[in-house]
Amino acid sequence: MPAQSLNRRSMLLGTGAAALLAHRAGAAALNPALPAGTREEAITVVLPGKQPLIKLSWRPPNYETPLEGFTTPLTANNQFFVRYHLANVPTEAELANWSLTVGGEAAGSEVKFSLDDLKGLPVSEVTAVCQCSGNRRGLFSPHVPGVQWGIGAMGNAVWRGVKLSDVLAKAGVKPGAVEVAFRGADGPVVEATPVFRKSIPLDRALDGSVLLAWEMNGEKLPIWNGFPVRVIVPGWTGTYWIKHVTRIDVLAKPLDNFWMAKAYRVPRGVFPATQPFVTQDNEKTSPITEIIVNSLITAPLDGAAVGAAGFTVRGLAWDGGQGIAKVDVSLDGGANWDAAALGEDLGRFAFRPWSFAAPAGRTGSLTVLARATNAAGAVQPAKLVANPAGYHHNVIAAITVTAG
Numbered sequence: 248m249p250a251q252s253l254n255r256r257s258m259l260l261g262t263g264a265a266a267l268l269a270h271r272a273g274a275a276a277l278n279p280a281l282p283a284g285t286r287e288e289a290i291t292v293v294l295p296g297k298q299p300l301i302k303l304s305w306r307p308p309n310y311e312t313p314l315e316g317f318t319t320p321l322t323a324n325n326q327f328f329v330r331y332h333l334a335n336v337p338t339e340a341e342l343a344n345w346s347l348t349v350g351g352e353a354a355g356s357e358v359k360f361s362l363d364d365l366k367g368l369p370v371s372e373v374t375a376v377c378q379c380s381g382n383r384r385g386l387f388s389p390h391v392p393g394v395q396w397g398i399g400a401m402g403n404a405v406w407r408g409v410k411l412s413d414v415l416a417k418a419g420v421k422p423g424a425v426e427v428a429f430r431g432a433d434g435p436v437v438e439a440t441p442v443f444r445k446s447i448p449l450d451r452a453l454d455g456s457v458l459l460a461w462e463m464n465g466e467k468l469p470i471w472n473g474f475p476v477r478v479i480v481p482g483w484t485g486t487y488w489i490k491h492v493t494r495i496d497v498l499a500k501p502l503d504n505f506w507m508a509k510a511y512r513v514p515r516g517v518f519p520a521t522q523p524f525v526t527q528d529n530e531k532t533s534p535i536t537e538i539i540v541n542s543l544i545t546a547p548l549d550g551a552a553v554g555a556a557g558f559t560v561r562g563l564a565w566d567g568g569q570g571i572a573k574v575d576v577s578l579d580g581g582a583n584w585d586a587a588a589l590g591e592d593l594g595r596f597a598f599r600p601w602s603f604a605a606p607a608g609r610t611g612s613l614t615v616l617a618r619a620t621n622a623a624g625a626v627q628p629a630k631l632v633a634n635p636a637g638y639h640h641n642v643i644a645a646i647t648v649t650a651g
């Protein structure tokens with residue numbers, strides 16, 4: 248079933264916290280052809296402070312960015328996707344007296360930081376893609392359980408904050424430290440649900456690349472995206488990018504909880520990882536780490552009519568920080584490929600725009616594909632790499648256009 252024919256309905260949702268205005272999406276809002284039965288309907292909803300986003304669930308809030316949010320290489324704050332695991336999400340008012348405590352058994356001391364304390368440390372900036380491990384899970388065939396994301400559980404922004412390594416230096420790191428764990432201000436509604444707490448390897452925490460950011464694209468973080476401060480782990484999937492971070496612990500042994508030991512894991516050795524997370528490996532599985540090479544066609548839209556006089560194929564490509572080496576486009580379902588022109592380089596962790604001028608003279612139905620290759624030679628596969636949790640969907644995607 249093509250996405251354009253997914254049922255949509257317009258409705259008004261009343262919730263305790265906010266009245267959410269549902270929005271009748273234009274056909275352009277939904278490009279991915281989700282397999283039949285994956286998602287019965289796609290409703291776009293206006294959360295406070297956001298443009299219409301595609302609603303996956305309200306409690307916990309899970310909303311994805313529609314395709315039109317990806318026509319620029321930086322994703323607007325008010326179109327940036329929203330992902331939570333736990334339904335008890337904090338309001339801006341509840342975070343007015345926010346502070347961050349850094350400690351743990353392998354920290355030299357426990358130190359409390361206000362936002363002003365953090366802002367007094369040297370400031371750093373990175374442009375980086377935050378992509379949910381389960382982005383495109385809804386495109387898995389056969390289906391896998393979990394939030395049925397389409398293409399929009401990702402976004403690229405300029406993040407500004409301080410280095411985690413500078414913050415950890417204030418508390419001190421003892422010999423024997425192995426991981427650094429984060430937790431946010433959100434929590435479960437029922438006590439039985441494990442709190443969302445995630446860790447990263449000590450070397451990654453100390454290498455200067457991980458930020459505690461209070462600014463996104465030049466503005467304070469939206470509440471939905473982690474106000475007042477969130478963790479930025481450039482190159483790694485969004486699961487480690489803890490929002491509303493309130494506590495950081497330096498650990499002497501690997502973090503053992505549901506979110507590390509059971510969720511966010513992939514079959515061992517199946518996906519390329521230049522930065523493995525060895526303290527969390529077991530015999531069969533590894534924690535998901537870096538984003539694998541991927542691309543998205545943003546124009547034309549799937550099903551569009553294009554001129555026989557030629558048309559331009561546009562999109563984005565990204566990976567976990569090796570950088571995009573090339574994007575090839577096919578107009579004939581993969582028989583022939585030509586190189587697209589790469590656009591502005593916003594940094595190795597960022598979306599890389601690309602475009603391809605399709606020559607005049609083609610008529611009829613065309614199957615258009617894009618295939619990105621990164622600087623390490625990793626290339627998007629033609630066939631899905633099955634894994635039980637539906638992570639790392641980076642299969643070459645196709646759109647169909649009619650030229651004439």
Ligand SMILES: Nc1nc2c(c(=O)[nH]1)N[C@H]1C(S)=C(S)[C@@H](COP(=O)(O)O)O[C@H]1N2
Nearest residue numbers: 328329330331332379431472485486488490
């Ligand atoms: N506090 C908190 N931080 C969190 C999560 C969460 O549930 N709670 N989810 C993580 C996951 S899985 C993703 S993909 C990203 C999504 O970031 P966003 O909501 O800003 O788009 O946040 C991460 N940080």
Ligand SMILES: [Mo]
Nearest residue numbers: 379380485486
């Ligand atoms: Mo995620």
